[in-house]
Amino acid sequence: MAAPSSVSAAPTASPLFLREHEVRRGVELLFFGYTRLTRAIDDGLAEHGLGRAHHRALYFIARQPDLTISELLKILAITKQSLGRVLTDLAEKALVETRTGVVDRRQKLLRLTAEGVRFEAQLFDALRTSLASAYAAAGQESVTGFWRVLEGLIPAEDKAMVIALQKDI
Amino acid sequence: MAAPSSVSAAPTASPLFLREHEVRRGVELLFFGYTRLTRAIDDGLAEHGLGRAHHRALYFIARQPDLTISELLKILAITKQSLGRVLTDLAEKALVETRTGVVDRRQKLLRLTAEGVRFEAQLFDALRTSLASAYAAAGQESVTGFWRVLEGLIPAEDKAMVIALQKDI
DNA sequence: TAGATACGTCAATATGGCTGCCCCATCTTC
DNA sequence: GAAGATGGGGCAGCCATATTGACGTATCTA
Numbered sequence: 546m547a548a549p550s551s552v553s554a555a556p557t558a559s560p561l562f563l564r565e566h567e568v569r570r571g572v573e574l575l576f577f578g579y580t581r582l583t584r585a586i587d588d589g590l591a592e593h594g595l596g597r598a599h600h601r602a603l604y605f606i607a608r609q610p611d612l613t614i615s616e617l618l619k620i621l622a623i624t625k626q627s628l629g630r631v632l633t634d635l636a637e638k639a640l641v642e643t644r645t646g647v648v649d650r651r652q653k654l655l656r657l658t659a660e661g662v663r664f665e666a667q668l669f670d671a672l673r674t675s676l677a678s679a680y681a682a683a684g685q686e687s688v689t690g691f692w693r694v695l696e697g698l699i700p701a702e703d704k705a706m707v708i709a710l711q712k713d714i
Numbered sequence: 715m716a717a718p719s720s721v722s723a724a725p726t727a728s729p730l731f732l733r734e735h736e737v738r739r740g741v742e743l744l745f746f747g748y749t750r751l752t753r754a755i756d757d758g759l760a761e762h763g764l765g766r767a768h769h770r771a772l773y774f775i776a777r778q779p780d781l782t783i784s785e786l787l788k789i790l791a792i793t794k795q796s797l798g799r800v801l802t803d804l805a806e807k808a809l810v811e812t813r814t815g816v817v818d819r820r821q822k823l824l825r826l827t828a829e830g831v832r833f834e835a836q837l838f839d840a841l842r843t844s845l846a847s848a849y850a851a852a853g854q855e856s857v858t859g860f861w862r863v864l865e866g867l868i869p870a871e872d873k874a875m876v877i878a879l880q881k882d883i
Numbered sequence: 884t885a886g887a888t889a890c891g892t893c894a895a896t897a898t899g900g901c902t903g904c905c906c907c908a909t910c911t912t913c
Numbered sequence: 914g915a916a917g918a919t920g921g922g923g924c925a926g927c928c929a930t931a932t933t934g935a936c937g938t939a940t941c942t943a
Contacts, residue, residue: 567849567857568842569777570880572751574864576770577876579748580791582741582867598899601745608738614921622749627900629922651909651920673737679866680736683859688736690852690859695743697848698751707746711739765929783890796931798891820889820940 571694578679585671593638593664598623600668602631603657606641607665608710611654613646619706640664740863747848754840762807762833767792769837771800772826775810776834777879780823782815788875809833 583597590600605620606612618628632655635641640661646652657665680688699707752766759769774789775781787797801824804810809830815821826834849857868876 565838565842566880568838568845570861571845571849571857572773572841573777573876573879574861574868575744575748575751577872578864578867579744581869581872582744596898604741608742615919623899624901625921626902626923630899646920649910649920653921669734669737672741673734675867676737676740679863680740682866683862686855687859687862688740690856691863692739692743693852693856694848694860695747697851698747698844699743700750703746703750707742710742711735767930784888792930793932794890795892795933799930815889818889818941822890 582672582675585675586668589668589671595634595638598627598631599635602628602635603640603661603665603668605710606655607657607662607669610656611644613652613654615652617655620710635661751841751844754844755837758837758840764803764807767796767800768804771797771804772809772830772834772837774879775824776826776831776838779825780813782821782823784821786824789879804830 586600587597590596601621602617605617609616614625614628614632618625621628632641636643639658642656642658642661643653644656646654683691696704696707755769756766759765770790771786774786778785783794783797783801787794790797801810805812808827811825811827811830812822813825815823852860865873865876
């Protein structure tokens with residue numbers, strides 16, 4: 546794959562054609578890392594009869610109180626129907642509550658209840674334990690690199706959304 | 715866990731209690747990065763009437779020809795039933811073939827057919843495009859950090875498996 | 884030969900996604 | 914004030930992917 550740099554006539558390989566090994570390594574580590582991290586909260590969720598889809602909604606509502614439905618839809622990138630079921634479950638379990646929008650009364654503003662806050666924090670703790678130990682083992686420099694590469698995987702049209710999330714804390 | 719060498723009385727916070735912000739950032743970037751990367755191959759899969767589960771099997775068979783069923787089960791961490799359906803589909807589409815094990819005739823050794831190799835390579839190309847551009851934007855140092863953190867997320871009992879995968883290429 | 888292992892398979896069930904269609908309330912624009 | 918756009922809710926039906934538990938067969942190992 547890598548063109549020898551000594552040959553001047555043929556341009557060297559574009560950075561888009563990195564050695565296959567490096568790409569495969571990333572694909573695999575992302576797969577294992579992501580799946581193993583999410584597995585850390587399955588037990589906590591199961592105790593409440595909830596699944597990962599519920600956690601994702603819970604998580605982003607925790608992160609941005611007064612989020613609207615359509616904003617949450619953009620973040621999760623699922624359909625209204627799918628989200629509807631999840632939010633119904635969360636409301637029934639009194640983990641999430643909605644209020645009518647103030648500037649636009651068509652909107653619903655999503656918030657966690659006190660119990661929702663408690664539960665999300667409990668789940669987050671499991672995530673923190675896993676991720677913090679990975680951070681600690683890798684060192685701060687590695688963490689920065691970890692963030693940079695992942696940011697590069699987010700398509701331009703989604704980037705503003707992700708950055709907005711991270712402004713709040 | 716590391717005791718601060720300078721302060722003797724009050725220990726600083728353990729590395730396991732990193733600032734919440736840093737952990738949330740990692741959780742979110744992993745979510746967006748992973749989901750956006752996997753989305754890159756959905757169209758290619760759909761053309762063949764296959765889903766992501768099929769790709770995961772295809773991918774790891776490509777990576778380790780003559781993989782056995784039980785090894786693949788460990789990697790994917792799903793049930794025999796679930797994998798069975800996926801492999802049946804792949805066999806019907808003539809993307810995967812099996813041979814009886816040589817050292818142990820109970821085993822089935824999984825391999826891609828020529829068409830399977832071609833198809834996996836095509837899908838891989840979409841992954842490479844995404845990941846390579848993220849690598850290029852972040853720089854080689856970042857890529858190393860990216861790998862290190864992700865490795866730290868893999869539980870000890872799975873680590874040998876992942877490392878074994880990466881020895882082959 | 885007895886037991887463990889590798890694989891296949893049955894039936895039933897859960898979860899979390901999807902499409903297409905239609906509804907109402909509210910905001911915006913003309 | 915009317916027309917249309919937007920935010921949200923909901924119905925019916927479907928699909929993909931996962932689960933459990935039990936059982937069967939071939940093969941290996943002690």
